[in-house]
Amino acid sequence: MKVMILGANGQVGTHLVISCAQTTDLEVLALSSSELDIRSHTDVLNSVKSFQPDVIVNAAAYTQVDKAEVEPDLAHAVNAMAIEFIADAANAIDSVIIHISTDYVFDGKNDLSYKEQDLPNPLNVYGKTKWQGERLLLQKANKPILIRTSWVFSDSKNNFVSAMHSLSKTRKELSIVDDQVGAPTYAGHLADAIVSIANKSITNPKFSFGIYHFNGEPFVSWFEFAKTIFEQSERRGLIQKQPKLWPIASEQYPSLAKRPKKACLQTSQFFKSNNSLSRDWRKGLDLVLSAKEKSKHESD
Ligand SMILES: NC(=O)C1=CN([C@@H]2O[C@H](COP(=O)(O)OP(=O)(O)OC[C@H]3O[C@@H](n4cnc5c(N)ncnc54)[C@H](OP(=O)(O)O)[C@@H]3O)[C@@H](O)[C@H]2O)C=CC1
Numbered sequence: 001m002k003v004m005i006l007g008a009n010g011q012v013g014t015h016l017v018i019s020c021a022q023t024t025d026l027e028v029l030a031l032s033s034s035e036l037d038i039r040s041h042t043d044v045l046n047s048v049k050s051f052q053p054d055v056i057v058n059a060a061a062y063t064q065v066d067k068a069e070v071e072p073d074l075a076h077a078v079n080a081m082a083i084e085f086i087a088d089a090a091n092a093i094d095s096v097i098i099h100i101s102t103d104y105v106f107d108g109k110n111d112l113s114y115k116e117q118d119l120p121n122p123l124n125v126y127g128k129t130k131w132q133g134e135r136l137l138l139q140k141a142n143k144p145i146l147i148r149t150s151w152v153f154s155d156s157k158n159n160f161v162s163a164m165h166s167l168s169k170t171r172k173e174l175s176i177v178d179d180q181v182g183a184p185t186y187a188g189h190l191a192d193a194i195v196s197i198a199n200k201s202i203t204n205p206k207f208s209f210g211i212y213h214f215n216g217e218p219f220v221s222w223f224e225f226a227k228t229i230f231e232q233s234e235r236r237g238l239i240q241k242q243p244k245l246w247p248i249a250s251e252q253y254p255s256l257a258k259r260p261k262k263a264c265l266q267t268s269q270f271f272k273s274n275n276s277l278s279r280d281w282r283k284g285l286d287l288v289l290s291a292k293e294k295s296k297h298e299s300d
């Protein structure tokens with residue numbers, strides 16, 4: 001099977017490359033933003049036609065939630081318009097396209113967790129552009145797989161775990177919102193899930209294209225997530241002392257973008273046929289912190 005990865009230097013893209021390397025019989029072309037800008041219809045089409053992938057995985061996105069409020073056109077170009085270009089290219093060679101979306105397409109006002117067919121109602125520009133991208137994918141692509149996930153972390157710089165580590169270098173106390181609940185998702189678990197569904201889409205003639213939810217477990221608030229990050233980091237000697245954490249309400253943490261309160265995704269559809277996959281974020285956090293511990297020892 002030939003797999004083409006777009007946005008290969010991001011958190012998910014990086015882990016997709018690792019997961020693909022651990023899977024036999026895959027030929028992979030992984031392209032970073034500097035190798036292929038998905039906003040160019042022509043470049044996307046040419047790259048796809050030249051490699052002829054069976055599956056295209058789009059891990060490229062504009063992911064800065066607050067900044068999207070002040071540069072909506074860029075967020076729209078990457079998260080929405082470009083998805084039509086990739087869908088077009090996939091159709092041209094009859095390829096499957098796997099695209100990743102977010103819990104932030106929902107408003108978080110549901111008491112229950114969100115099912116795949118629930119109607120999105122995004123609260124911020126990032127979520128709105130991601131929902132536009134979802135609709136373009138589902139309208140245009142002949143073989144679409146849309147995977148919604150949430151709160152992705154890895155050992156890269158660009159996530160909540162690394163934000164907590166860098167804040168703890170200068171701050172003795174931190175206020176963290178405790179009324180937004182969701183599921184942290186380790187990028188490595190998500191990448192394995194994507195490779196697994198990619199395989200099924202090619203090998204199972206009865207495979208159902210459409211929307212799937214995949215995220216980590218258990219659900220927690222950002223405050224509870226931060227607490228676990230600091231406890232584990234102190235135990236491993238990654239930080240000298242845990243900052244004092246204060247649970248606060250969203251309203252006490254002013255930010256440009258509004259965020260959903262309870263954007264929990266229901267994943268039973270995905271796990272009907274993929275029940276051997278790992279998704280406990282605490283195990284993912286363990287992997288991230290042990291990688292950080294290893295690189296700390298190497299640099300000491
Ligand atoms: N991070 C999270 O918490 C969550 C992410 N998601 C979704 O998962 C997917 C992957 O996210 P994640 O890996 O965390 O994101 P990252 O921000 O880590 O990676 C996104 C990648 O997209 C690349 N990119 C941006 N613009 C373009 C472009 N025009 N052309 C090609 N590549 C581009 C970036 O390149 P460069 O670095 O050069 O800008 C970056 O490497 C996204 O669709 C995101 O919306 C869903 C839920 C949660």
Ligand SMILES: Cc1cn([C@H]2C[C@H](O)[C@@H](COP(=O)(O)OP(=O)(O)O[C@H]3O[C@@H](C)C(=O)[C@@H](O)[C@H]3O)O2)c(=O)[nH]c1=O
Nearest residue numbers: 063065102103150151152160163175176177222253259
């Ligand atoms: C740094 C910090 C954040 N917070 C809050 C703000 C926010 O409500 C929450 C998370 O903040 P962040 O800005 O790190 O996370 P955010 O960028 O909102 O994360 C989102 O990213 C996009 C890409 C997604 O798709 C989502 O699933 C989700 O992961 O924590 C605090 O309360 N205190 C703090 O010191």
